[in-house]
Amino acid sequence: MTRGWTAMARSWKSVAVAGALILVLDPLLLLPTFTHHEYDGDLTSLASEAFWWPNAAALLVAAVVLARSRLPIIHAWTCVAWMAVDTLANLTSSGYWDTWLPLAGVPIEWLDVAIFAALVLRFPRARLSSPHRVFVAVVAVVLPAAQLLEWWAMDPVVYLTNGSVGWRQLPVPDADYRHVIYPVAELLAVAASIGTCLLLARRYRSSRGPTRGALLTLLGGAAFSAVLVTAVRVTWIPAIAWTADWAFGDSWTFWTGVATFSSSFVPGVMAVALLAALLRYRTAAGDAAVRILGGDLTGALPSATLPPAGAPPAAPGRLRLPVPGAYGATLEVDAAEVDTFYVEGLLDVVRMALENDRLRAEQARYADRVLESRARAVEAAMAERHRLERNLHDGVQQAMLGLSALLSRAELATSPAPGTAGAGTAGAGTAGAGTAGAGTAGAGTAGAGTAGTAGTAGTAGTAGTAGSRDDLVAEAGRLAGTILGDVDRLCEGLRPSALDRAGLASALPTLASTAALQVRLDIGEPGQMPPTVESVTYYVVAEALANAVKHAAATRATVSLDRSGAALVVSIEDDGIGGAALVPGGGLAGLADRVAMAGGRLEIGPRPEGGTRVRAVLPCPV
Numbered sequence: 320m321t322r323g324w325t326a327m328a329r330s331w332k333s334v335a336v337a338g339a340l341i342l343v344l345d346p347l348l349l350l351p352t353f354t355h356h357e358y359d360g361d362l363t364s365l366a367s368e369a370f371w372w373p374n375a376a377a378l379l380v381a382a383v384v385l386a387r388s389r390l391p392i393i394h395a396w397t398c399v400a401w402m403a404v405d406t407l408a409n410l411t412s413s414g415y416w417d418t419w420l421p422l423a424g425v426p427i428e429w430l431d432v433a434i435f436a437a438l439v440l441r442f443p444r445a446r447l448s449s450p451h452r453v454f455v456a457v458v459a460v461v462l463p464a465a466q467l468l469e470w471w472a473m474d475p476v477v478y479l480t481n482g483s484v485g486w487r488q489l490p491v492p493d494a495d496y497r498h499v500i501y502p503v504a505e506l507l508a509v510a511a512s513i514g515t516c517l518l519l520a521r522r523y524r525s526s527r528g529p530t531r532g533a534l535l536t537l538l539g540g541a542a543f544s545a546v547l548v549t550a551v552r553v554t555w556i557p558a559i560a561w562t563a564d565w566a567f568g569d570s571w572t573f574w575t576g577v578a579t580f581s582s583s584f585v586p587g588v589m590a591v592a593l594l595a596a597l598l599r600y601r602t603a604a605g606d607a608a609v610r611i612l613g614g615d616l617t618g619a620l621p622s623a624t625l626p627p628a629g630a631p632p633a634a635p636g637r638l639r640l641p642v643p644g645a646y647g648a649t650l651e652v653d654a655a656e657v658d659t660f661y662v663e664g665l666l667d668v669v670r671m672a673l674e675n676d677r678l679r680a681e682q683a684r685y686a687d688r689v690l691e692s693r694a695r696a697v698e699a700a701m702a703e704r705h706r707l708e709r710n711l712h713d714g715v716q717q718a719m720l721g722l723s724a725l726l727s728r729a730e731l732a733t734s735p736a737p738g739t740a741g742a743g744t745a746g747a748g749t750a751g752a753g754t755a756g757a758g759t760a761g762a763g764t765a766g767a768g769t770a771g772t773a774g775t776a777g778t779a780g781t782a783g784t785a786g787s788r789d790d791l792v793a794e795a796g797r798l799a800g801t802i803l804g805d806v807d808r809l810c811e812g813l814r815p816s817a818l819d820r821a822g823l824a825s826a827l828p829t830l831a832s833t834a835a836l837q838v839r840l841d842i843g844e845p846g847q848m849p850p851t852v853e854s855v856t857y858y859v860v861a862e863a864l865a866n867a868v869k870h871a872a873a874t875r876a877t878v879s880l881d882r883s884g885a886a887l888v889v890s891i892e893d894d895g896i897g898g899a900a901l902v903p904g905g906g907l908a909g910l911a912d913r914v915a916m917a918g919g920r921l922e923i924g925p926r927p928e929g930g931t932r933v934r935a936v937l938p939c940p941v
Contacts, residue, residue: 331386334395338379338402345371345406370583375402377590384594388601391445394438398593401434401586426463432508432548433459435589436515439541440522442593443533443600451518458511465504501560505552512545529603533596540592544585551575551582608668612675620662624651625673638662642670692915699909718802725795732788823853827878830861834876835868836893841879848887852939855917856880856889862910863891863933871895871931887939892932899923899931907933 378398386395408428433455440451447455519541523534554575557566565571607620616623626639626649633639633651642648643666650669652662818826823845831838848856860878867873873895881888901908901923911921919937926932 328396329392331383331395334386334392334399335379335383337399338375338382341399341402341406342372342375342379345375370580371405374584374586374590375405377587378402381590381593385597388597390443390597393445394442394593397434397438397441398590401431401438404428404431404434405586426467429462429466429508430459431586432462432511432515435541435544435585436511436518438589438593439515439519439537442537442596443530454514454518462504462508462511465500465507469501469504498560502556505556509545509549509552512548516541516545529600529607532603533600536599537592537596540589540595544588547578547582547585547588550578554578604665607665611665611668611672614672614676616669616672620650620652620665625649626651640666642666642673648673689915692912695909695912696916699912718798722795722798722802725791725798729788729791729795732791818850818853818857823848823856826853826857827860830857830864831878834864836864836873837875838864839875839877841877843880845880845882845887848939851917852887852937855913855919855937856887856935858913859889859910859921859933859935860891862906863893866899866906867891867893867895867931871897871899873930882939885938885940887937889935889937890932891934892926892930894930897925897929897931899933 378401382395382398382402385398386392404427408431436451436458437447437455440455441447446452516538519534519538523531523538526534554571557563557571558575566575610616611620616625626633637651637653639649639651640662642650648670650662650666820826824842827840827842831840864876864878867876871893873893876891876893879890881890899907901911901921907921907923914921914935914937917937919935922932922934922936924932924934
């Protein structure tokens with residue numbers, strides 16, 4: 320219940336409703352004054368009401384604006400209280416409610432000076448300082464008491480223009496004290512107004528920052544109001560207290576009327592001064608906030624520092640305030656240099672600045688990691704390129720040269736040489752052609768003594784060449800198969816062929832079946848994915864399973880895919896000994912680089928029940 324009333328009191332809507340009710344009730348309560356037969360033709364209440372309305376409207380606007388600002392709500396309710404006090408003053412001066420109101424309304428009427436002092440001396444803080452609190456309390460007690468004493472000492476015929484005996488609620492004094500009591504009471508009101516200005520000026524001199532400019536604006540309005548109050552109080556003393564003849568002359572009466580008319584607008588003047596001070600304060604505070612958010616803390620608060628954690632207590636004269644929601648950070652300022660309320664109002668801005676600094680540092684670290692990751696990826700790509708060059712040069716290239724030589728030999732074995740054909744024909748001819756046979760045999764490979772032997776040798780040479788050709792072709796086929804296997808092994812590190820054949824949904828079960836541990840898959844239906852995401856996911860799973868067996872001695876692992884929104888979450892958990900970490904140059908570091916190149920992030924940590932969890936988050940638009 321209490322919280323509900325507190326929340327309602329802090330709402331600007333409650334302030335607006337209360338002020339609007341006062342604006343409506345005041346003319347309703349004064350309505351009998353304008354209709355009662357005893358007051359026909361009396362324009363005193365009508366003039367008072369006409370002066371009251373613009374002042375009340377200005378106070379209501381100031382109250383709503385103050386309530387909607389970040390200043391304490393007490394400022395808005397103080398303006399509403401001023402409206403209520405002025406309403407009682409109107410009812411008191413009307414004379415219709417004279418049967419009961421003067422005793423209650425007259426003391427409250429003079430509370431407007433105390434309200435004026437509390438309003439200007441508190442701004443923009445929520446509480447008054449101790450000396451100011453004492454001053455406001457004295458004014459709130461002394462001035463109403465002086466007003467009651469003044470009423471007791473006054474002659475009703477002199478004091479009241481309507482001559483109503485109902486205004487006399489107190490016993491008539493034995494002697495006429497009005498020439499002493501009235502000036503003292505009025506001068507006390509003047510002293511209270513001037514004292515408020517002096518205290519405000521002293522506070523202005525000791526203030527710093529945006530509060531100083533706001534107080535200067537408020538001091539101007541307060542000084543002008545004090546001049547009006549002094550004028551109306553002083554000009555009425557000769558006529559009422561001393562009944563001097565010259566005080567009833569046309570000239571003095573004119574200036575008394577001018578002072579009275581001008582003093583009627585004191586609440587409106589102070590409402591305008593409050594709005595101007597608030598605007599100046601908010602403008603300066605906004606400039607300071609922009610400076611702080613821009614990283615210029617000392618430009619907004621020249622004496623401000625951010626002591627590190629564990630710093631010794633603040634030195635005398637220094638004020639250390641905790642920054643809310645900033646991980647234990649504190650702001651230290653010179654207590655004499657900056658208004659405490661102003662600094663407290665900027666603590667949220669300091670927190671935002673610290674958060675911005677943290678985000679900038681994190682962004683810079685992330686950018687550095689991305690650059691390092693790209694550099695490592697480029698280096699890895701270059702190393703992979705050199706490896707492929709060496710493998711192609713040392714393996715596939717040499718094998719291709721051997722295959723080319725075999726095919727050349729097979730081609731030579733397929734086409735018979737001219738010498739070999741001549742030897743066969745000579746062997747089959749006459750035996751006397753020995754020289755020719757010998758010559759031909761010398762040109763061939765089996766030339767001997769007789770032509771018949773040469774012919775036989777020629778036939779045998781032809782059969783041997785046919786057998787060698789078949790062997791060369793068979794050996795060339797075997798070598799071609801070996802080369803194809805080498806090429807497959809070289810291409811295996813570029814993109815898994817299983818992904819091209821059946822996609823990720825079929826490649827992961829195949830990978831799990833060949834792993835050296837029991838793997839449980841929870842992949843569902845991942846759907847269509849970009850080729851880069853499929854490739855990175857495959858390698859994340861393959862590397863995590865290999866590390867689980869090789870380094871963690873795991874026996875079981877769980878692989879799960881979760882595609883939610885525009886991201887794919889790949890999780891691999893094992894029951895190994897744990898302890899996995901990103902080590903520069905290690906397999907997981909290379910895997911993290913691969914994930915980062917795809918725009919994702921890799922997280923490695925222990926499981927609560929033991930083992931390791933590898934988690935990769937990859938962008939995967941639908």
